Amino acid sequence: MRWLIPLVLLSALFLQAPAAATDEQFDLTVHQGKVVIVDFWASWCVPCRRSFPWYNAMHDKYGDEGLIIVAVNLDAEREAAEEFLAEYPPRFEIVYDETKDLAREFDVVAMPTSYLIGRNGDIRERHFGFKVKKQSEYEAAIVDALGARE
Amino acid sequence: MRLGVLVSALLLLGSMSACSSMGVEPWERDVLAKEEMQLTTDPVEAATDDHIYFSKEASSGGRGFGGGGCGCN
Amino acid sequence: MHENDKRSITATLAAATCTLLGATAPEPVQAQEEPGWDFNTALLYYGEDNDRVQDVSLSLLARRMFVDDRYLSLGLTADALTGASPNGALSMSFPQTFTKPSGKNTYTTPPGEFPIDDTFKDTRIAATASWQQPLGRLYEFNVGVSASSEYDYTHAGLNARISRDFNKRNTTLSAGLALARDDIDPVGGVPAGLSQMPDADGGDGGNRGSSETKDIVDIVLGVTQVVNRNLLVQVNYSYSDSSGYLTDPYKILGVVDGTTGDAVPIVPTPGVDGPSHLYLLENRPDSRTKHSLYTQGKYYMNGKVLDISYRYMTDDWEIDSHTLDMRFRWPTGSNGYLEPHLRFYTQSAADFYTLSLVDGDPLPEYASADYRLGDFDAITAGLKYGWQTNGGNDMNVRLELYRQSGNVSSSQLIGNQLDRDSYPDLDAIIFQYGYRFGK
Numbered sequence: 001m002r003w004l005i006p007l008v009l010l011s012a013l014f015l016q017a018p019a020a021a022t023d024e025q026f027d028l029t030v031h032q033g034k035v036v037i038v039d040f041w042a043s044w045c046v047p048c049r050r051s052f053p054w055y056n057a058m059h060d061k062y063g064d065e066g067l068i069i070v071a072v073n074l075d076a077e078r079e080a081a082e083e084f085l086a087e088y089p090p091r092f093e094i095v096y097d098e099t100k101d102l103a104r105e106f107d108v109v110a111m112p113t114s115y116l117i118g119r120n121g122d123i124r125e126r127h128f129g130f131k132v133k134k135q136s137e138y139e140a141a142i143v144d145a146l147g148a149r150e
Numbered sequence: 151m152r153l154g155v156l157v158s159a160l161l162l163l164g165s166m167s168a169c170s171s172m173g174v175e176p177w178e179r180d181v182l183a184k185e186e187m188q189l190t191t192d193p194v195e196a197a198t199d200d201h202i203y204f205s206k207e208a209s210s211g212g213r214g215f216g217g218g219g220c221g222c223n
Numbered sequence: 224m225h226e227n228d229k230r231s232i233t234a235t236l237a238a239a240t241c242t243l244l245g246a247t248a249p250e251p252v253q254a255q256e257e258p259g260w261d262f263n264t265a266l267l268y269y270g271e272d273n274d275r276v277q278d279v280s281l282s283l284l285a286r287r288m289f290v291d292d293r294y295l296s297l298g299l300t301a302d303a304l305t306g307a308s309p310n311g312a313l314s315m316s317f318p319q320t321f322t323k324p325s326g327k328n329t330y331t332t333p334p335g336e337f338p339i340d341d342t343f344k345d346t347r348i349a350a351t352a353s354w355q356q357p358l359g360r361l362y363e364f365n366v367g368v369s370a371s372s373e374y375d376y377t378h379a380g381l382n383a384r385i386s387r388d389f390n391k392r393n394t395t396l397s398a399g400l401a402l403a404r405d406d407i408d409p410v411g412g413v414p415a416g417l418s419q420m421p422d423a424d425g426g427d428g429g430n431r432g433s434s435e436t437k438d439i440v441d442i443v444l445g446v447t448q449v450v451n452r453n454l455l456v457q458v459n460y461s462y463s464d465s466s467g468y469l470t471d472p473y474k475i476l477g478v479v480d481g482t483t484g485d486a487v488p489i490v491p492t493p494g495v496d497g498p499s500h501l502y503l504l505e506n507r508p509d510s511r512t513k514h515s516l517y518t519q520g521k522y523y524m525n526g527k528v529l530d531i532s533y534r535y536m537t538d539d540w541e542i543d544s545h546t547l548d549m550r551f552r553w554p555t556g557s558n559g560y561l562e563p564h565l566r567f568y569t570q571s572a573a574d575f576y577t578l579s580l581v582d583g584d585p586l587p588e589y590a591s592a593d594y595r596l597g598d599f600d601a602i603t604a605g606l607k608y609g610w611q612t613n614g615g616n617d618m619n620v621r622l623e624l625y626r627q628s629g630n631v632s633s634s635q636l637i638g639n640q641l642d643r644d645s646y647p648d649l650d651a652i653i654f655q656y657g658y659r660f661g662k
Contacts, residue, residue, distance in 0.1 A: 042180065044180045045220055103175070110176055110222070110391070111220065172448060172450055173394070181453055187455065189455070191530075192619075192657070197300075206595060209542075223357065
């Protein structure tokens with residue numbers, strides 16, 4: 001039941017980009033047919049820092065197979081995010097959610113929060129937090145999503 | 151003494167229910183994540199002070215633990 | 224510290240790390256990013272005026288983070304004490320001679336001075352170890368042990384606490400428990416309460432047991448609440464129960480004349496050195512229950528942080544105390560800060576606290592003239608400066624002044640006591656240098 005709202009919203013996103021959600025366009029429809037990870041992070045969040053090298057590794061490993069990673073930044077000031085990104089350069093896409101509308105729409109109740117979306121647009125997994133020990137679990141879920149037909 | 155216990159218990163319960171409406175969104179914890187905003191910023195200094203004051207006065211302790219901070223994971 | 228406070232010091236470290244349940248040693252200050260070590264060291268000098276207690280201590284807190292915010296903390300503190308402290312007798316207009324607790328010799332206090340015993344030069348070692356980790360997503364627990372040792376006092380303790388987050392981690396509830404067992408093995412043996420100070424005849428005054436124990440149970444319940452982006456508040460309720468030997472085996476009370484207020488002289492035993500006047504060893508109840516309510520707020524104001532805490536304590540010895548502690552952290556330059564500190568403290572006397580006993584009056588069951596159980600106010604004023612070194616490590620220095628002044632109403636004073644100080648006011652300097660480095 002609690003997944004209903006984000007599910008509905010995400011489906012809506014696949015049909016049309018939300019108006020004025022961010023400075024930059026947040027449009028998941030361009031990624032239809034691919035496996036998408038949407039991750040909400042901030043520069044002051046220590047587990048977020050730990051996740052970036054892993055996301056880069058996943059991007060390198062599965063990018064060709066159709067994995068897209070979109071990391072949505074929730075810093076209060078873009079400067080802080082940019083300092084962080086200079087230290088942890090990402091090879092995946094970064095989006096800035098200045099108004100925090102995306103964070104609210106996606107029901108971000110923990111930092112970080114990440115969604116794994118399958119090729120058909122369904123939300124397959126939602127994670128609160130990032131645990132280094134669960135990296136193989138997270139990766140297995142990605143592999144499953146990449147291999148699933150429907 | 152019993153009144154003190156009752157008041158404290160009520161305070162704790164009261165804060166719990168009042169607390170459900172107070173607070174910030176998970177992404178608004180940048181300030182709370184700073185080192186200087188932790189409840190105990192210097193544990194060695196805090197231990198030393200407790201040490202000194204326990205030796206010179208009749209009260210001790212009270213400090214707690216946990217809460218605040220970045221709220222991550 | 225007060226030489227008799229060494230016993231308290233041991234208990235203090237217990238209090239600081241064990242009974243305070245993780246507020247100091249086991250509490251991670253800031254989440255470490257990568258697994259590794261974090262070392263926090265400090266060198267402290269504490270010195271009182273008037274040839275009283277001086278203490279130098281070295282502390283080390285080593286914390287290792289394991290994957291996903293699990294921490295092992297190890298603490299070690301070594302103290303060296305010198306100096307003297309008030310033994311509980313009042314100053315008189317004539318010299319007073321006392322037997323040292325060892326029972327082997329005596330010491331004499333000149334007229335007009337507070338009798339202080341300078342026997343104790345001692346070293347103490349204290350160690351703590353604790354483990355902290357998350358449990359599931361919303362719980363965190365911490366377990367630890369503590370121990371300390373000095374020549375007349377040993378302590379061992381266990382502590383555990385658990386916290387859970389609510390309301391998107393805006394609210395945290397915590398509960399903690401600490402248990403401790405202390406062993407007191409005083410120089411010269413454990414004196415019988417309210418027995419007479421013995422002669423300096425080698426130690427076996429016949430009124431001495433060998434060692435005693437003290438058990439302490441502490442419970443803390445707390446709520447931490449994020450109020451807004453810049454304000455964090457905490458409220459804790461603590462319950463503490465001590466039972467066993469709570470008396471200070473080295474402290475005495477002077478017996479005075481009911482009219483003049485002067486110490487009552489005694490006839491010395493021929494051929495033996497001993498006390499010049501009538502002094503009795505103190506005696507405290509064998510249990511003490513304390514309740515405390517502590518509240519703290521941290522407020523961020525555009526780069527500066529205001530930290531204010533208030534604690535109210537009440538116990539079944541009739542002691543009530545209020546503590547107001549304020550710190551203001553002020554960033555200076557790009558990598559430093561200044562932090563002025565002000566602390567106000569006041570306490571009321573224990574119901575068995577008395578300045579002296581009156582000759583001829585029936586002996587009370589419990590009595591103590593230990594100034595730490597009396598009615599007094601204290602103020603601390605200090606300044607701390609911290610900075611980051613070129614290597615990225617943290618250093619800090621602080622200098623503080625601590626002053627304690629007794630509140631003795633003239634109605635408590637008898638005869639000639641009105642002409643003299645009746646409370647050994649204290650002036651102390653605190654200087655600390657700290658260095659924190661990692662990996």
